[in-house]
Amino acid sequence: MSHPYEQYLKETLIDEQTLQQRVRELGETISADYADCPDLLLICILKGGVMFLTDLMRHVHVPHAIDFLAVSSYGVGVRESGGQVRIDMDLKAQVEGRHLLLVEDIIDSGHTLRFVMDFLQARHPASLKLCALLDKASRRTVDIQIDYTGFEIEDKFVFGYGLDLDEKFRNLPFVGVVNLDALANG
Numbered sequence: 001m002s003h004p005y006e007q008y009l010k011e012t013l014i015d016e017q018t019l020q021q022r023v024r025e026l027g028e029t030i031s032a033d034y035a036d037c038p039d040l041l042l043i044c045i046l047k048g049g050v051m052f053l054t055d056l057m058r059h060v061h062v063p064h065a066i067d068f069l070a071v072s073s074y075g076v077g078v079r080e081s082g083g084q085v086r087i088d089m090d091l092k093a094q095v096e097g098r099h100l101l102l103v104e105d106i107i108d109s110g111h112t113l114r115f116v117m118d119f120l121q122a123r124h125p126a127s128l129k130l131c132a133l134l135d136k137a138s139r140r141t142v143d144i145q146i147d148y149t150g151f152e153i154e155d156k157f158v159f160g161y162g163l164d165l166d167e168k169f170r171n172l173p174f175v176g177v178v179n180l181d182a183l184a185n186g
């Protein structure tokens with residue numbers, strides 16, 4: 001049976017089992033690092049980070065809270081990034097004096113995360129770290145330190161596992177490379 005996403009899939013980049021294994025490892029590392037942390041807050045960046053957050057938190061065995069921050073980037077093409085960043089939905093939680101761990105799907109130029117980290121740092125958290133599932137390191141134009149990285153990937157446009165293709169297919173349990181020809185024709 002064929003699925004609607006198949007026409008846009010060039011190849012599977014990271015399969016479900018590999019993803020789940022790595023997410024478990026990240027959760028265990030984070031659990032060890034924050035073992036004595038009294039007030040951990042995982043902050044998911046919407047919408048791309050949502051699958052990653054929900055899987056990751058199952059493996060974070062330190063008591064923690066979660067919250068959500070929605071951001072969007074403007075000023076450049078749809079499949080480019082690096083323009084203006086805007087906060088679409090702010091956190092509900094107070095963050096002053098708390099230990100924050102940002103959970104993001106992918107770091108590309110680094111623009112979005114630089115903006116978000118500066119935005120949060122201004123509220124004086126006790127600490128602020130970054131966990132990103134995917135790192136397109138070769139695309140970086142803004143200096144940013146990723147404390148926990150799932151996978152470093154090549155400069156290819158990917159979708160699935162939280163990442164969208166024109167807002168769809170975030171539900172796929174794997175990360176796939178987009179077939180740009182199919183996208184251009186359809």
Ligand code: IMP
Pocket residue numbers: 048073081082105106107108109110111112113156157158159163164
């Ligand atoms: P940055 O500001 O250039 O680091 O862009 C980060 C944001 O761009 C991510 O949070 C994603 O929303 C989006 N993005 C970057 N690369 C991809 C991709 O390959 N597929 C889907 N979204 C992407």
Ligand code: MG
Pocket residue numbers: 045046047048049104105106
């Ligand atoms: Mg994102």
